Amino acid sequence: MKETDSVSDELPNIPNKRYFTIGEVAQLCDLKAHVLRYWEQEFPQIRPVKRSGRRYYQRQDVLIIRQIQGLLHDQGYTINGARQWLNGDQAEDDTARYKQLIRQTIAELEDIRKLLKSVK
Numbered sequence: 001m002k003e004t005d006s007v008s009d010e011l012p013n014i015p016n017k018r019y020f021t022i023g024e025v026a027q028l029c030d031l032k033a034h035v036l037r038y039w040e041q042e043f044p045q046i047r048p049v050k051r052s053g054r055r056y057y058q059r060q061d062v063l064i065i066r067q068i069q070g071l072l073h074d075q076g077y078t079i080n081g082a083r084q085w086l087n088g089d090q091a092e093d094d095t096a097r098y099k100q101l102i103r104q105t106i107a108e109l110e111d112i113r114k115l116l117k118s119v120k
Helices: 005-010 022-029 033-042 059-074 079-087 091-119
Strands: 049-051 054-057
Touching (some): 022 054, 054 059, 059 079
16 A cells, blocks of 8 residues: 555545535544645645635545645655645656545445445
8 A cells, every 4th residue: 555545544435515614624634624724825726615704625625635634644745845746747646646536436336335235
């Protein structure tokens, strides 16, 4: 297992919702809300929708936040290093992001399968 995989393996699955509040994202990513607000300033990839002074994150935002968390906490990147890594156009970087999305999708499909089996 690569180091970038360890954070996402310990975190809960992302629910099938379109928008998440900052409190929900903080729980899903095991972070404090002030850290999320700070990361929004540092990483242009995190773009929550802001309505009436509230932030609403989408699934892609949560995945990027988890990616950043892995880079900073597991791999020891600095903020600047993580920003450069995310901006990089290396194929391996894209592959890591897609693998994370695929793992999440598989977990959700397995949950659906269990639900369908229980209905029988």
